[in-house]
Amino acid sequence: MKLRKWQSEAIGSALLKYQNGVRNFLVLATPGAGKTTMSSVLTERLFKLDLIDLVICITPSVSVKNGFYQDLSAFTGEPMHGGLGARGSVITYQSLSYLKKDFWEIFKQHRIFVIFDEIHHCSGNDQFPGNAWGQALLGEIKENAVHTLSLSGTPWRSDNIPVALANYDKNNLVLPDYVYGLQSAVADKVCRAPKILAIDNNGIMVRKPNEDKSERFDGISKLIKGSSISFQQILDCEPILKYTLKKAIDLLSLANSTSPNAAGLVVASNIQHANLIYNILNIELCQSAILVSHKVPNAADLIEDFRSSSTDWIVSIGMISEGTNIPRLQVCCHLSRIKTELYFRQVLGRILRTTTNAKEIGHMIILAEDALLSYANRVAEDLPMESATLKVISPMQDELTEPATPEEHESDTSDFWSNKTDDFGFEPLTEYSLSDARLEPECGGDHIIKPTSEISLFGSFLDRLITLKLCQLN
Structure with missing residues (x-):
């Protein structure tokens, strides 16, 4: 060899x-x-x-x-x-x-x-x-x-x-x-060129119970920062899920035109979330799919069978993150609530393994949340060593990485990467209620759920493409 x-x-x-x-x-x-x-x-x-x-x-x-x-x-x-x-x-x-x-x-x-x-x-x-x-x-x-x-x-x-x-x-x-590094691997055709698509919406309304007035947010990041809505609740929002999955299906169809056996991965947050995604793919969008998790019997066998099957999608809860070798995976929806750079890069790695087709692209779809956008830009800059900096002064902090400043992003990405924003018009949606649930203990250890707010989508979806200039195809 x-x-x-x-x-x-x-x-x-x-x-x-x-x-x-x-x-x-x-x-x-x-x-x-x-x-x-x-x-x-x-x-x-x-x-x-x-x-x-x-x-x-x-x-x-x-x-x-x-x-x-x-x-x-x-x-x-x-x-x-x-x-x-x-x-x-x-x-x-x-x-x-x-x-x-x-x-x-x-x-x-x-x-x-x-x-x-x-x-x-x-x-x-x-x-x-x-x-x-x-x-x-x-x-x-x-x-x-x-x-x-x-x-x-x-x-x-x-x-x-x-x-x-x-x-x-x-x-x-x-x-x-x-x-x-990734730049070298893509240039050597050892890895596929990654393209990361960030999904956003410019018209999100939040209304609290017993209040007639709603507050509008023109993006997912602003919604998370300015309201009590959590990232998980956004991931659970069916209109956002359906739009994201439809974009993923389009990308997989594009991949199938040159790689007939190409497949897609959806990384979910929990069992309930995975079942929702699986049902949308299978029933509403008519895609062949399987679901694997630690609670699914013979999950390892299902993953092994998927490597060479013709099934379009595999929905996973953390079982296909690092080291799992399924080269036919070319599209990934990162819909996990885990927002660390470590996990982000591990998931991205699942769609970068090459096959015999040198022109393949690895497509990853994320929601336009600040941390995920930051990681996408870091991938764009290919800075794994800077990411490996250890902040020993604060050993209890959640993240090891020092985020790059906006000035660093602006200057360092100009030579290799291009950021393109496409606005896609979207018909106004009917109101979609999403309770901001809070679990509170009751006598006997049970829980009650108190909805505190609901969101509605009335804006257009926006797709931001972060891609490698060096590897763009003509």
Whole structure:
């Protein structure tokens, strides 16, 4: 198999450092770039050079675990089932806390190479106590593994604790050993060019109960800032959902014209939200779709079947975020209430994996909420390293990232990215009531719901397209 240029460079750099006494190697590569293949070939080289006896790979989910198991077995030609005669094992981070003491004894008896996929799941260092997974890494693996390979496409955490095994400079910026960013991946045709479509509405009315007067907002961000309406309630608003899903269907139809088996992903907030989206797609919009969540039996099998099926859409609640490899996904609706940059980039990564068609585009649709727009602009600027800055002064803050200033966006995006705003006229909608629900405890632990306001849409929908000039098609 011919490796991509970045994969060969990363493997060569890692081997050189390992042979010169460096134990830990951190690779930051954009989601969809091929980190699993790179890691598997590196493992095969380490076996051939007789630098390791065994390999242990730790992944964030079962679906990612299965992919790593297949690649490691294929590239090394060695069994990776973890049993008698195996040369390795693939486990999940969740299983670390269930490992018995004798498991860790093999580190004292053999030269173990450990691969940490999506290392940002593990937190902590000598100064900051981390989570349970990070403590296992630091306590049992860091000093006992002969070499480690840490992988991430999103090298920061939302809890503001350092990523385990990562080094930071004096400005608290993560110091990787090898970086392969989105700009490079798109230019090399390793990843699809991303196009992000932000949906807004310029006529949203809010009226509180027992009040005749309504307040108008000319955008989703202003609605959230100026009223008691939450982002989740906007995500639940059926007219907004239907408009967004119709735009997604149009984009998928466009993708199908060149890639007949292209499919779409909708990331929902919760079970009720996912069921609503599924019913709209299936019943009202006549799309074939499946729904997967942790409560759906055999969800992992459904995801596996979807990879090669002809089903148009998969609706997910967090099960298809990072590491899940479904190359036919080309359109994504990010309709989750989770608004961290980490999650945003993980979801975007699901539609950037290339197939044999070099002209494919990855289309992502979001609502025009301030944080999501900020992340979209950061993707436009391709600033993963700036995003990995750690704000150690305020360890309890929710976000690790320093948002770029409007001036930075204006100057830095002019060379590579273009922002285009298209206004699409939309017939005035009948009033759509959306209660601003507040759950209050009642005797016996039950809950009552008190609606406090309702919203109505009477404006036009506006679509803002954020896209890469360098990769625009003629």
